[in-house]
Amino acid sequence: MADQVQRLDAAAFRSALARFPAGVTIVTTRSAGGTPHGFTASSFAALSLDPPLVLVCLDQGADCFPAFIAAERFVVNIVTPAHAKLAMRFATKGEDKFAHGSFESDEGGHPILPDAAAVxxxxxxxxxxxxxxxxxxxxxxxxxxxxxxxxxxxxxDFLHLGQSVT
Ligand SMILES: Cc1cc2nc3c(=O)[nH]c(=O)nc-3n(C[C@H](O)[C@H](O)[C@H](O)COP(=O)(O)O)c2cc1C
Structure with a gap:
């Protein structure tokens, strides 16, 4: 097993992962001082119904990593085709991600995308x-x-949802 892992071709691994279609989210939070943070994530998943739990995987090298680790709350905004450019902005290091006014704040000051497919x-x-x-x-x-x-x-690439096959 260890040998198999060592022989893994990194490009093939990435290529195989890319064959798995995923929804797209913009995950947001705020620092204690009120600064908003966020990143685009396709690793979102449902974890449990009772208790209601979800998960998302965040790269430890992300600039927003310290903010998320320190946060008490975060928001998962499930995005639509109209948000493709916004999602690319939130996937780009160093961008002023909240400069374009797409987000509103909830009562706790956390950024929410009002026209998201789900929040x-x-x-x-x-x-x-x-x-x-x-x-x-x-x-x-x-x-x-x-x-x-x-x-x-x-x-x-960003794609529209396809048609039912049944
Ligand atoms: C469609 C898409 C999905 C992504 N999914 C994830 C993800 O699930 N987890 C993650 O850490 N980065 C993901 N990324 C990359 C981050 O959005 C990107 O590295 C981001 O800039 C990291 O935040 P930072 O700007 O604070 O460093 C994804 C990028 C794209 C375009």
Whole structure:
């Protein structure tokens, strides 16, 4: 098993991962001083219904990593095709991510995307290291849906949802 891992071709690994289509989220939080932070994430997943838990994986090298680790709360904004450019901005280091006025603040000052396909607000329950990432587990205290459909991320591109095959 260890040998197999050592022989893993990094490009093939990335290529295989890119064959898995995923939804796209912009995950946001705020620092104690009120500064907003956020990053684009496709690693979002449901974890538990009771208690209501979700997870998202964050690169430990991300600029926003310290802010998320220190945060009490974070918000998962599930984005639509109209947010493709915004999602690329939140995936770009050094960008002034909140400069374009797409976000509103909730009552706790956390950034929320008002026209998101869904907004899931969480308390940070646990942060579990996983390789070069950390798994942020959030206990959901509020979830709401919008009218837009979610966008998909597949092989480095944003796509509309396809049609049912049944
Ligand atoms: C579609 C897409 C999905 C991404 N998913 C993740 C993810 O799940 N976790 C992660 O840490 N970075 C992910 N990234 C990369 C981060 O969004 C990007 O590195 C971001 O700039 C990190 O935050 P920073 O600017 O604070 O360093 C993704 C990028 C894209 C374009």
């Amino acid at each position: 899931i607000r969480c308390e940070l329950e646990q942060a579990i290291p996983g390789g070069d990432h950390v798994i942020l587990i959030g206990r959901v205290h509020d979830a709401r849906v919008g009218s837009g459909k979610p966008v998909m991320w597949y092989r480095g």
